[in-house]
């Protein structure tokens with residue numbers, strides 16, 4: 001069970017003066033249950049890559065398959081496969097439009113033709129996952145909420161479709177630190193409880209180091225690094241900098257982690273330790289955790 005990119009290249013507006021190849025010869029397998037972070041400089045191809053995952057755009061050449069099904073196919077099974085990937089875009093709250101929070105979250109399941117009872121239980125489960133109390137919020141307008149709450153409603157709408165894969169493009173963009181923590185806390189909880197595969201695009205290396213068990217670094221439309229957070233943020237440092245990404249000094253961190261005898265393959269310890277050390281390096285010794 002996986003999403004497989006087989007030699008995928010995508011060119012915007014081919015044959016025009018504006019032609020632009022955004023991703024090139026991408027070969028990557030996203031296995032079920034992974035929590036993948038995708039980082040890279042502006043314009044490196046992150047969004048283009050992610051939009052292939054639910055067939056929103058189709059490769060100019062190469063193939064994307066989900067659980068063995070070619071997404072480009074017109075067959076019903078390909079449509080079903082595309083639905084297995086929930087997509088949360090930047091500022092998803094801009095897509096809220098119903099009068100109540102309930103109606104907004106129920107929109108997707110209803111559109112799938114699910115019976116009211118099933119729709120209702122999905123709305124309840126989705127609200128629970130994003131930490132919105134059903135009775136308190138169901139009849140409220142989605143437009144009288146804080147930025148973080150609005151975003152949670154939007155994410156609940158995607159979760160209510162019960163996808164196997166969840167791709168999020170900068171889900172915390174524009175939120176304050178509390179809002180960021182809320183959103184990421186809910187995503188991590190969802191991942192841990194349901195085993196949903198998460199693909200997280202972010203400019204924020206701290207977030208990626210904290211939550212992802214695998215990191216892909218995009219540079220010039222290609223995947224220049226693919227590995228565990230500790231490898232990427234330490235040994236991959238030169239490549240990160242070549243990709244225009246500023247990385248806090250980590251040599252000391254790596255030595256420290258090695259001295260602690262942390263198993264480099266332990267994803268929780270590794271990712272969490274890297275994150276808190278990065279946070280400490282950024283904030284300075286005064287606020288070190």
Ligand SMILES: Nc1ncnc2c1ncn2[C@@H]1O[C@H](COP(=O)(O)OP(=O)(O)OP(=O)(O)O)[C@@H](O)[C@H]1O
Nearest residue numbers: 012020021022040041042043044045046047048049
């Ligand atoms: N709709 C489009 N039409 C033409 N070119 C596009 C389009 N969308 C993206 N591009 C170009 O494709 C390349 C990759 O863009 P993409 O949005 O995938 O990068 P990104 O890494 O997600 O960037 P950001 O971090 O700014 O969101 C860029 O050069 C961009 O200008």
